[in-house]
Amino acid sequence: MTDSNITATDLRTAGKPAPKSFRETRRMIRTYSRSFSSMLGLALVALFLFVALFGPWLAPYPEDAYGAVNFDIKLLPPSPDHWFGTDQVGSDILSRVLIGARTTLQIGLTVTGIAVLIGVPLGLMAGMVGGWLAETIMRVTDIFLSIPGLILAIAIVGALGPGILNAMLALSLVWWPGYVRLVQAKTLSLRNETYVDAARALGAGPFRILFVHVLPNCLSPIVVKASMDMGMAILGAASLGFLGLGAQPPYPEWGAMISTGRAYLPDWWWCSFFPGMAIYLTVLGFNLLGDGLRDVLDPHQR
Amino acid sequence: MLEIDNLKVHFPVASGQTVRAVDGVTLTLSAGETMGLVGESGSGKSTVGKAALRLVPSTSGAIRIGDLDVTKARGPQMRKLRSRAQMVFQDPHSSLNPRMTIRRAVAEGLILNTSLRGRALNEKVAGMLESMGLPAQFHDRFPHELSGGQKQRVCIARALALDPDLLVLDEPTSALDVSVQAQILRVLRRLHEARPEMTQLFISHNLAVVRFLCQTVAVMYLGRIVEMGSVSRVFDAPAHPYTRALLSAVPVPEAKRRPDRIRLQGDIPSPTALPKGCAFHTRCPIAKKGVCNVEEPPEIGLEDGRVVRCHFALGPAPE
């Protein structure tokens, strides 16, 4: 049944070098790198990850991060010895900011990770199954979404008691509904794709359709949202820390550092300014990265 | 081979109405027959095809493939159905999972329905793809790296890998360019020659394509078959006024304009509110008041084996 005509043709085109998938990746990298803001985001995130990994070795006075007290040198302005100055107990702010990056990364990863782990399965279920189960999931999601996340998180921490673990837990609990909405909407549209029908015609069961045909095609928007949420979760944790509900001083957490430094404004501005800049640049970095990834992975989502 | 008896497929829609997509279709295909199922949008032709594979639930009626009752199949019988009947869809661009190589796409049905694994599986998949004119260099490519015609050949290979007795083709060429369409049509023609025992249901709005591929044809209008018979009889001497109008609406690739054109007025009524009596009477050039808008036409058998649903199929239209 071989059509000699067709085979000859396809052989000719098959002989062409440079497979298209490679071209596709190159095009993606090129699109991404052409945007200044995306590259800035990538640079900021890369810097943040570097500091989070190697902070303890980069910090000039690592012991200052964990409550070393040195009242002789308290509240010194930025100088060659202490680039970011010192705080009210004489700890080096640069060291605390550098070492605090790891905490921040942990918070971001945990909160986003838990939100993805809760939200994605619920979204898939709501999108694939339908009926009362989907209704229930979506209505609960709507209730969560109708209350501002941070306020709900404050209430949860208030009930559990302040502390960094409780803050992460509270943020995770308010973060997942966004993923449910995203994944449910995407699943609903993928469910009607012809290739899902084709898989059913081949005898694929619901789990196979879910994990082989639907989930992999949801991944791009999930990755984009997660990268943006890293920034937002970090900001949320810092807000809780600032309100005294998250990490407790002298734990090197940026939000808590701003909160403590607030009492010394405006004369000893560096106590709050440098942790604030760290939060600002990190959140900005993740947002720009997310924007850039969206343009490359999900051009229709704009 | 395929027997559909008084099939009805109704969908509820948001406004509380019911879409009568298929409203009493009866047809029989013998083994090795290639039937064209033609009609315009809303005629229900694709729904018939999907119901035959149970991709949409049927409201009432019976569908049998060989000795297998499709509407009642459960568990192991469902698996049997999957290897008995396969489908090729209209849009090759969306019928392949964009994250699967074409090798995996063709292997999927075999993994799900046979015990073939490892080398044997690979060889079978490679053989299927090669028989569709896709040499080994292509097998690890993703769908977006292929042209529309190549994708559709992958879809045909995927359906044939399970060695089905019935192949439902749902407008397999209407998303393709003319020259690519010709390639696919030739592939299907050769398929029919190579496996004469395989039954094909070819769903299309393109009458010229049906004439090229099929032996028999069923014309659908608003969920019902209005005329069914051998392709040559239906095309050369259409008995139903809708068939006549449909044939005369086909843009023929010729310089002469045909003089005997019949033009239908108006649009196809909505399948949520079917006209009373004969569903076609609102557009029919020979409809007679008091008959066609009141009474549903019966199925009339003609001498040449055709079945027509029209009050005036046997005699000329009354003045």
Added chain:
Amino acid sequence: MDSLLDIRNLSLVFDTFDGTYHAIDDVSLSLKPGEALGLVGETGCGKSVLTRAAFGLVPSPPARITQGSVKLDGMELLGLTDRALRQVRGRQVAMIFQDPMTYLNPVFKVGTQLVDAIRAQHGGAIDRKAAREIALDMLEKVHLPNPLRQFNSYPHELSGGMRQRILIAMALAARPKLLIADEPTTALDVTIQAQILDLMAELVDDMNLSMIMISHDLGVVAQVCSRVAVMYAGKIVEDAPIREIFETPVHPYTKGLLGALPHPFRPADDLESIPGNLPDLLDPPPGCRFAGRCTFRRPECDAPIPLAEIAPRHSVACVLRPGAVTPAVAATKDLNHA
């Protein structure tokens, strides 16, 4: 100088990441007043880009017109300001497209949109009442059933065929010199397509309309047009009266296209399928762009072959055409005709 539209040696490229994409290459095409021309070709042949580029509808960048001229009634269009081009498009050239819904605003009544469009065509010089008169008159002309009732409908309440009629009415209300119809019936059902094609043929005859109809379907074009230009990979390969295209095609691509079409009333034993794919337009072959797929290929095909007349009104770009000994000879012939 009797042609209405005169495109001369137009070339257009797209600047892409992977290089320069030669979408339109040295295309010349002219249209007489009252003529209906079908522009036929497959996906990627440049038929839509050509007509859009001629009236400034291809965004630049990424597109770039590298050479040529487009004259409408003697007026050069290339190089006009956006404003001037908009005026040309509103009043002298009208366009209709494949999906009429895209060009109707879903939140306004059809009548309102028609009246607004007609007033804009007149530069606001007429009042709503006069515009309404013109609109109803046009709806009558396009045989829209019940025009008064449709006037107060929203686009989504109408069928695809009715929407296309309304867009045709809107396009023709300004009495344009030229109508560009880009696959106007591709989204419609067969019986509705036949209605719209009848209407277009009638308008061409009755209103003495000049039209370019873009289509991938030679059968559709045959219902309306008297002349056909076949495009392949950014070039016109054959341009002839419709009868000659069907009866005595010369270019192998035209023949291939015809051979690939199944016929509803003439059962065929086999179809012709054109082997191969479009050439890579990032790096197009220097000679005939069809050579790579052509069964009649010979060494001369690797040199450029211009479109040249082989009979009155019948031009072909192929070394196989009668009388084309060498490309050089053909080129001088072409000059003599120009």
